[in-house]
Amino acid sequence: MTTARRQYCQILNWILIWNIVSCLINGSPMIVNTYHERKEVSNREYSVRKLFQLNGIRGVALCAGQCTRNVLCASFFYNKESQTCTGHSTVFIGPRYRFAQADRNKYYVIHTGNLGDACHSDADCNFQFSYCHYSRCLCQEGNSYSFKDRSCVQSCKLYGRYFQEVPYYFIDQHNMETLTGISFEDCQMLCLNRTSYTCKSFEYGDTSKECFLQNITRQDAIADWNTDQEGLFSYYQRHCS
Numbered sequence: 567m568t569t570a571r572r573q574y575c576q577i578l579n580w581i582l583i584w585n586i587v588s589c590l591i592n593g594s595p596m597i598v599n600t601y602h603e604r605k606e607v608s609n610r611e612y613s614v615r616k617l618f619q620l621n622g623i624r625g626v627a628l629c630a631g632q633c634t635r636n637v638l639c640a641s642f643f644y645n646k647e648s649q650t651c652t653g654h655s656t657v658f659i660g661p662r663y664r665f666a667q668a669d670r671n672k673y674y675v676i677h678t679g680n681l682g683d684a685c686h687s688d689a690d691c692n693f694q695f696s697y698c699h700y701s702r703c704l705c706q707e708g709n710s711y712s713f714k715d716r717s718c719v720q721s722c723k724l725y726g727r728y729f730q731e732v733p734y735y736f737i738d739q740h741n742m743e744t745l746t747g748i749s750f751e752d753c754q755m756l757c758l759n760r761t762s763y764t765c766k767s768f769e770y771g772d773t774s775k776e777c778f779l780q781n782i783t784r785q786d787a788i789a790d791w792n793t794d795q796e797g798l799f800s801y802y803q804r805h806c807s
């Protein structure tokens with residue numbers, strides 16, 4: 567056995583012993599928190615899909631622990647100076663988002679390949695029914711993301727506030743409502759505001775400012791799923807809550 571190997575074995579033994587002790591004391595093994603810094607999103611902050619903000623967290627490893635313990639948490643910002651730890655249920659990649667400046671805020675992801683993460687191929691995305699689309703890990707067309715299950719699903723028990731865009735596709739017909747002359751944000755808001763039916767998807771045309779609200783998704787009308795050759799409309803499917 568080489569010295570390096572012996573040292574490695576000793577470390578493993580200590581982890582084993584520590585886990586046994588930890589099990590006896592806490593009833594659960596020590597969880598080694600992994601996290602990866604994303605320098606391109608450093609010195610920023612963002613309010614989208616914020617799960618929690620905690621103060622007085624002494625160190626990035628403890629912040630990672632908070633995120634790991636929350637089943638919905640995929641990434642976090644940690645500010646060493648203010649000891650603030652902010653968890654998010656998705657992964658942000660720069661410079662696509664309208665981040666606000668926040669000096670000394672560092673950004674970390676818990677696992678690579680979560681929803682929204684950067685990717686080169688489908689294999690980089692580590693959740694079920696995902697794919698790498700325009701260099702981002704997304705749900706395969708027609709699926710909604712379930713944060714609880716960390717998986718893409720065909721339908722949700724409850725629908726949430728966020729949508730996934732499928733550029734230049736649409737469901738032909740099946741519109742519950744057709745609205746014209748409204749902004750993208752209002753179209754999205756109207757979908758979320760509907761109470762007489764569950765709005766699960768919508769199409770929006772940037773040029774025509776047309777908004778089509780639907781109580782179904784691509785899965786409910788595969789035969790009517792069409793690509794928009796002119797590139798005027800995109801499809802937006804609601805994620806689970």
Ligand SMILES: *[C@@H]1O[C@H](CO)[C@@H](O)[C@H](O)[C@H]1NC(C)=O
Nearest residue numbers: 751752753754755756758759
């Ligand atoms: C949707 O509802 C919210 C609050 O319930 C309201 O503030 C907003 O104006 C509504 N938006 C639209 C486009 O109806």
Ligand SMILES: *[C@@H]1O[C@H](CO)[C@@H](O)[C@H](O)[C@H]1NC(C)=O
Nearest residue numbers: 742763764780781782783786
């Ligand atoms: C959508 O709405 C239509 C018309 O009200 C209804 O017939 C249909 O069952 C609804 N579909 C779903 C999936 O809720």
